[in-house]
Amino acid sequence: MTTFALVPGAGSDTWYLGPLAAELTRRGHRAVPAELPCDDDTATLETYADAVVAAVGSDPGDLVVVAHSFGGFSAPLVCDRLAVRELVLVTAMVPAPGESASDWWEATGQGAARAAQDARDGRDPDDVVALFYHDVDEPVADEALRHERAQSATPFDQPWPRDAWPDVRTRYLLCREDKLFPAAFVRTMLARRLRGVVPEVVPGGHHPMLSHPVELAAALLR
Template sequence: MTTFVLIPGAAADSRYWRPTADELGARGHDVVTPDLPCDDDSATLDDYADTVIKAVGVRTDVIVVAHSFGGFTAPLVCERVPVRRLVLLAGMVPAPGEPPGTWWTSTGWEAARREQDERDGRAPDDETALFFHDVPPHLAAEARRNVRDQSATPFADPWPLAKWPSTPTAFLLCRDDRFLPATFLRRVVRERLGIVPDEIDGGHNVALSRPQALADRLTAYLTDY
């Protein structure tokens, strides 16, 4: 049985994954949704990876899926336990030695976001339009209630890996993402991973807006080798 390990982004926990986890479970897969210590100011990225590895336990045949800021944690997991495939979902792609807090500037994200805001006609402080424009209102309301505090600690230290792990890696970007725009991510993925990303309709929180379609795409990676 394949185990999908679903790593959340910043200020989020396992509740974010519930609709997608239910879809994967209905397809007969094991699903692990660890809660990272994001509100603990003493916790580093290594501690985040420890949390995931502890949740995986002795499971084998593991696919790791990392959303957004989870992209900084997932490769650390892949360096320490056998992982069949790593899937970055609208993920931040770190570079060796890069502190996560500098990622925004080093990738050119600020300019890309400004351009996307102008295309969308979105006010800079309208986070609902940024993150939940295509999410059913009841799920968006629940997600906003479930937001956790996010410590700045893991954003400060250099990313510890000297190179990307040998784990086969795929990137699934969201075509309607307003936070990490698709045009921006296509460039970042090409420059940093040297691959062409796969694409799915939906915004940044596609695990909430299109869980069935996302589960279909994730299970397709079982045979895409």
């Protein structure tokens, strides 16, 4: 049995990870969505990593850490606290040493990539539902909006504290229909920041744990 520590993205809670956790549990594994103090202005990236450790416990056994979106900034810090067999990034941000999440967008060219995607799709840049939940059933999308939480700027403005990526096997799951982090953008970012990590393509937009939890669980277990 593997313990999957599920690290959410910005401004979200464990509800978003519920369908994926249920699928992993159904397949005989332990899935632990971590509740992060995203609305606490005193909480740092280290605080987030500590919250993941507190959720899984000090002896989780065979541990895989799964990071969604902004979780890419805090999940690698878990590797400094626990023995992690594998780190899986699900349409996640990949930080550089000393770079803040606030600076990441311009440094990686995400803004231009998203603007180009918006233009191709003919999408209003302010349409949050079309950006994040275009592939999610309407009742689920409505519930997701109700679960949105305020995200403190503190961890976003903090320079990433590691001097290199952890020496842990790393995988990246690229979501085929993601409008926030389009496929070409992700491939370029990985080529520059995690050389040797070839993205694995999975179905879904930016929240595949809501739209394709079965396929996402299968990809994690491959």
